[in-house]
Amino acid sequence: MSDTIATQLSFKTAIGRWSGLGPYYAMFPREFAFKVVENYSKPGDAIIDPFAGRASSIYAAAAMQRSGCGIEINPVGWLYGYVKLEPASKDSVLKRIKDIAEIAISITQEKLDDVPDFFNFCYSQNVLRYLITARDELCWNNNIVDATLMAIILVNLHGRREQSLSNQMRQGKAMSPEYSINWWKERKLTPPEIDPVEFLNKRVEWRYTKGTPNLENGKVILGDSTSIISELVQKVSCGECKPFDLLFTSPPYYRITNYHYDQWLRLWMLGGPNIPTWISNKWQNRFESKNAYRELLQIVFSGCAEIMETRATIYVRTDARQFTRETTLEVLHDVFPQKSIDIVSQPFKKNTQTALFGDKSKKPGEIDIIMK
Known part of the structure; x- marks a missing residue:
């Protein structure tokens, strides 16, 4: 080289x-x-x-x-x-993570039950509440802070169990809902209990360790x-x-x-x-x-x-x-x-x-x- x-x-x-x-x-x-x-x-x-x-x-x-x-x-x-x-500043992203969590508290059980079964097999209630809020609130296509947080969420949206936000899944692409549900049931895998704020904060800290x-x-x-x-x-x-x-x-x-x-x-x-x-x-x-x-x-x-x-x-x-x-x-x-x-x-x-x-x-x- x-x-x-x-x-x-x-x-x-x-x-x-x-x-x-x-x-x-x-x-x-x-x-x-x-x-x-x-x-x-x-x-x-x-x-x-x-x-x-x-x-x-x-x-x-x-x-x-x-x-x-x-x-x-x-x-x-x-x-x-x-x-x-050109990612947003670390502090602004950490603040946005906290903002989304505060809004997520108000997500009702009815809204969680309104999504297909796949999502409740894939994510814990706490994580799903956060994801639904972020999906609704983040203006990822015209706000660099929201875009940066959304990109970090997407990277960690699914993958290895407890190294991502999801139940065990293939890292590269999401398998079909029916296949995934049957696979989880056969192996008796339930969604890992993850604090999304703590999880995302750690990923942000790692991503920004050596600058931007x-x-x-x-x-x-x-x-x-x-x-x-x-x-x-x-x-x-x-x-x-x-x-x-x-x-x-x-x-x-x-x-x-x-x-x-x-x-x-x-x-x-x-x-x-x-x-x-x-x-x-x-x-x-x-x-x-x-x-x-x-x-x-x-x-x-x-x-x-x-x-x-x-x-x-x-x-x-x-x-x-x-x-x-x-x-x-x-x-x-x-x-x-x-x-x-x-x-x-x-x-x-x-x-x-x-x-x-x-x-x-x-x-x-x-x-x-x-x-x-």
Whole structure:
């Protein structure tokens, strides 16, 4: 590892434990994001990630004296990215934890009984009371204090028993309510009795132990890249925004998983339905349609081509399976015809999109497509 990367990783640790905010897996491992930003851009450059996820690419860009702009359609990923770039002060978050607890006292038993059975199997009455109050009271989409607290709640919303707020659950995604209830009943697992204020205070203290980042050069936009990219095209064309020097992203993979469905419990916490729900938006599903998948890549990468510097670098990590690989290569070649292509194979590893879901033997890992 170069001295520059080592210095930046040390800096990242020193300013806090925020780069890893989110579930235990990441589409972009943190060290990988820093390495790509260092090797394929220079200080002062502008970086775009139209499929930002938790915005690791944008975090790395801003931490390394670049500017970064990410777009993320899933509010869970967006919230993690938004908060870790510039979280609220520790004292303000601790105060908000206490405020929510004081309001939660007034939650009636009737309101607790009004949620599906899953929630009473998953959480103790005290925790559920707190979560319902936080869900109703926190303005996570326009208030940085509320957003910071909500992000910390989401990280700990479910996972290992007594290391999270829930009964024992898979860490990455919430299983279906019926499956979970039956699993808990068979094992006679009841929700752990947790004081949510004490629990969250400890997590906040840990998160802030080494400081907080203030990465003003990074931003992540909540929305659909297919429409937001066109807005950026207009801004670049009229001089409101400078062209980008590096496109660094990892699009969703064809037929891997449905992030909206898999994150249903965290989305409930953000005000969504209280059961897993398949949604009709074709950009937020599992991409069963090859045509829809190709269309997404074509629209987004074509828009990106209009906002990139002539000598910009394109760095795309994608699935090595045949359809995803070939489709991504075809689209990128079509929209960036003058650029050369270098392909680097990435062996199958843990905590990647291909590793997280399904049969490992059927997924040959990932590839990095680098165009200059």
